[in-house]
Amino acid sequence: xxxxxxxxxxxxxxxxxxxxxxxxxxxxxxxxxxxxxxxxxxxxxxxxxxxxxxxxxxxxxxxxxxxxxxxxxxxxxxxxxxxxxxxxxxxxxxxxxxxxxxxxxxxxxxxxxxxxxxxxxxxxxxxxxxxxxxxxxxxxxxxxxxxxxxxxxxxxxxxxxxxxxxx
Amino acid sequence: xxxxxxxxxxxxxxxxxxxxxxxxxxxxxxxxxxxxxxxxxxxxxxxxxxxxxxxxxxxxxxxxxxxxxxxxxxxxxxxxxxxxxxxxxxxxxxxxxxxxxxxxxxxxxxxxxxxxxxx
Numbered sequence: 001x002x003x004x005x006x007x008x009x010x011x012x013x014x015x016x017x018x019x020x021x022x023x024x025x026x027x028x029x030x031x032x033x034x035x036x037x038x039x040x041x042x043x044x045x046x047x048x049x050x051x052x053x054x055x056x057x058x059x060x061x062x063x064x065x066x067x068x069x070x071x072x073x074x075x076x077x078x079x080x081x082x083x084x085x086x087x088x089x090x091x092x093x094x095x096x097x098x099x100x101x102x103x104x105x106x107x108x109x110x111x112x113x114x115x116x117x118x119x120x121x122x123x124x125x126x127x128x129x130x131x132x133x134x135x136x137x138x139x140x141x142x143x144x145x146x147x148x149x150x151x152x153x154x155x156x157x158x159x160x161x162x163x164x165x166x167x
Numbered sequence: 168x169x170x171x172x173x174x175x176x177x178x179x180x181x182x183x184x185x186x187x188x189x190x191x192x193x194x195x196x197x198x199x200x201x202x203x204x205x206x207x208x209x210x211x212x213x214x215x216x217x218x219x220x221x222x223x224x225x226x227x228x229x230x231x232x233x234x235x236x237x238x239x240x241x242x243x244x245x246x247x248x249x250x251x252x253x254x255x256x257x258x259x260x261x262x263x264x265x266x267x268x269x270x271x272x273x274x275x276x277x278x279x280x281x282x283x284x285x286x
Contacts, residue, residue: 008171030177056206057171126181 011063011096011154012050013146014070014078019046020146022154023057029124029154031057034146043078050082059091063153066097096153104156117148120155127151172233176205178223193218207233228279235279243276 006026013020018037023030037045054062067079083093105111108119114134121128132142179189179201186198186205193215195201203209211219211234220227228235250269253262 025171028177030171030174032180126183129183 007060008057009061009063009154009157010053010057010059011150012082013065013150013153014046014075015146016072016075017143017146020150021053022150024154024158027158032147032151034143036143043074043081046078047081051085054085054087058088062091062093063157064095065153066095069098096156101152101156104159113145116152120148120151172207173231175230178225178230182223192222239276239279246272
């Protein structure tokens with residue numbers, strides 16, 4: 001690595017469906033997606049897939065949503081298990097809170113998750129086709145929102161200019 | 168030098184193409200070939216490289232930095248070996264022409280190396 005501008009950052013956002021992920025090299029997104037894991041043994045499958053991602057990209061920074069903010073016990077367990085995955089020396093693992101994400105997108109009048117998704121698509125246009133429509137209260141959440149949640153974690157970290165998170 | 172070996176997956180996803188669609192464009196029947204190409208588990212053919220260049224409009228060296236560096240390093244070794252052999256042989260106009268060619272090639276490779284560092 002020649003410097004932090006080439007750091008590999010992986011953001012993982014576990015949710016009830018599985019997890020959304022985004023991989024950045026410096027400020028460039030190089031991989032992203034939503035991994036749906038149905039049925040029993042979800043956490044084991046998620047952990048296996050997350051470990052494969054880490055093994056493939058060998059990140060310098062691993063970002064996770066804050067375990068304390070996860071609604072279900074299973075998701076909180078998954079976040080903790082991901083943080084405990086064996087990693088190369090020097091890898092920084094950071095849990096990013098919802099408040100930190102909102103702070104990074106403070107320029108939005110109402111930083112809802114959908115507004116943040118739209119803001120991300122404006123910043124990085126090739127995400128535009130992936131922005132889900134505004135959710136009606138009688139609909140369940142669009143699976144693509146997991147991807148934007150992960151992207152929001154990564155952009156929160158990158159927006160911070162590698163400062164407050166790592167000292 | 169980039170941390171990643173290749174950017175095929177990034178380019179494909181940025182372009183909203185599925186692995187199946189890219190496999191079709193590259194002339195493969197099975198989408199798993201694209202998965203293996205993305206993971207650098209399968210060597211790229213000239214046809215696939217040319218197709219990637221045309222489809223994504225990207226420089227091959229930028230898209231496949233590891234492959235490109237490997238090829239450049241190996242070529243540089245061979246150029247140096249031939250250069251040394253020619254220098255050892257007696258001087259002639261033909262030898263001088265060959266040395267000029269190899270010298271220019273080494274210059275281009277050195278420029279490429281600098282570009283890899285900058286990219």
